[in-house]
Amino acid sequence: YPGTGKSTLVNQIKKPLQERGGCFIEGKFDKSARPDTILSFALNTFFGRVLAANAGDMHMLMRWRIHDAIGSGCNVLMEAIPNLHKLLSEGNPRNESPNSAGNVTSNLGNSHRLKFMFCKLIGAIACKNHPLV
Numbered sequence: 001y002p003g004t005g006k007s008t009l010v011n012q013i014k015k016p017l018q019e020r021g022g023c024f025i026e027g028k029f030d031k032s033a034r035p036d037t038i039l040s041f042a043l044n045t046f047f048g049r050v051l052a053a054n055a056g057d058m059h060m061l062m063r064w065r066i067h068d069a070i071g072s073g074c075n076v077l078m079e080a081i082p083n084l085h086k087l088l089s090e091g092n093p094r095n096e097s098p099n100s101a102g103n104v105t106s107n108l109g110n111s112h113r114l115k116f117m118f119c120k121l122i123g124a125i126a127c128k129n130h131p132l133v
Contacts, residue, residue, distance in 0.1 A: 013133065021058070023125055023132045036114055040080040043121070047083035051090075058130060063087060069124035070117060077117045084121070 014024045027042030050059065067088060070077060078085040126132035 017131070017133055021130050023130050025125075025132065036080070036111065036118070039118060043118075044081045044083045046125075047081060047087050051083060051087055059087075061127075062125065062130075063090070065124040065127065066121060069120045074117055076114050077121060080114065 010026060014026070017024055023046070025042050025046045027038050027045070030038060050062065053059070066084070078088075122132065
């Protein structure tokens, strides 16, 4: 339903949450796109903001939690979310960049594994001091 104020509501919630150290992931729904593609885009945007903020301890703690949850070898997520790869490979020049974006679409077809990894990733992002909405 266009024009009902959904985006305005989201923007009103986002600022107080972020002021309290919370994390906010947002994306636009598109009927023609697959849900995993929309979630990949939203998470990529989120990790782009995390990289740009470079929030010291929070940044490092998030990297550790994510690494513990998904490990460093989860190519499905790394290809679907390039900014996640950048975050996890910061300071580690041995990590190679993920394959080109052309392979992301084919990897998104690994639906069950990708959904499982999305759940583990989102669980790692959220913590008591930095809730996730």
